Amino acid sequence: MFKHIQTLVINSLLVVLLLGILVMPLTSLGLMAYKAPSQTQVLSAQDKQKDFQEQLEKERRYYRMMREIQRESSESTESSATRSISQTAPNAPRLQE
């Protein structure tokens, strides 16, 4: 009984060895690779693009804010001027908006 198990184990090891030898030359097929420069460039370009977009968005926000402030200040100036005109000359003709 024990002898059979011993034989089985040894023969299994031999099978593993045989399969290892059979597969060994095929491992050499993975000994080749290639650089992908275009891929790297795309990734870096994407990163740059992302930074650029963020910067652009900040500038847009700043521009909108500035325009908002400008509009508010011009509206307030216009309303105060109209008020003063209407107070000094109530019968004067008004500009159509």
Place this chain on the structure above:
Amino acid sequence: MFSKILIKLIDEAIVPAILLLTVRLVSVILISRQLGIPFSVGESGFVFGSPTDYVRINSYSMLAMLGALMIGLGYALIKSFFFHSSHISPKLTARVFSLRLSFFVQNSFELYSQGAIWISYLFLLLLVTGVMALFGLVYAWVFYVGLGLGVLAAILFVIDVEKEININRLNGEEFDYYEDEEVVLEFGEDYV
């Protein structure tokens, strides 16, 4: 205790494995030099500058491996067709012995273990080539060439096995005619 067949198969598998490894390495270097494609040797082996170069070199290298396999398999098939101890003609036997090439004459155990190993390598390589062709790492025609060669080798191998089976089916009486035939072995002058 040890399986005789397994020991024989391991013994026969070592030489083709070393041959295929050598052919792969040498073919990659030689083909890239021949085509003027630069490469560097890094952690991942031979590194090429572009995927196109990689596919080109990989395909030709695979073809070289298939060629080496076919040479080995062809040698085994020629031996099993013409120098098989079970059906070699007396005339050829005499010629082979006179040329001191008696190692060509082998029995079925030797020939079929050798043939089985070479065919196993061929189909394993074919499998890998197929997967690589599927992912565009090898030209598809390399796979088709390998498939054609593999099928041809398998057919020839099966024909020889069938011939052997038919010979084993015959009983001894059918070989009695050999007793009537006189065979004269001619050796070289060294034997005189």
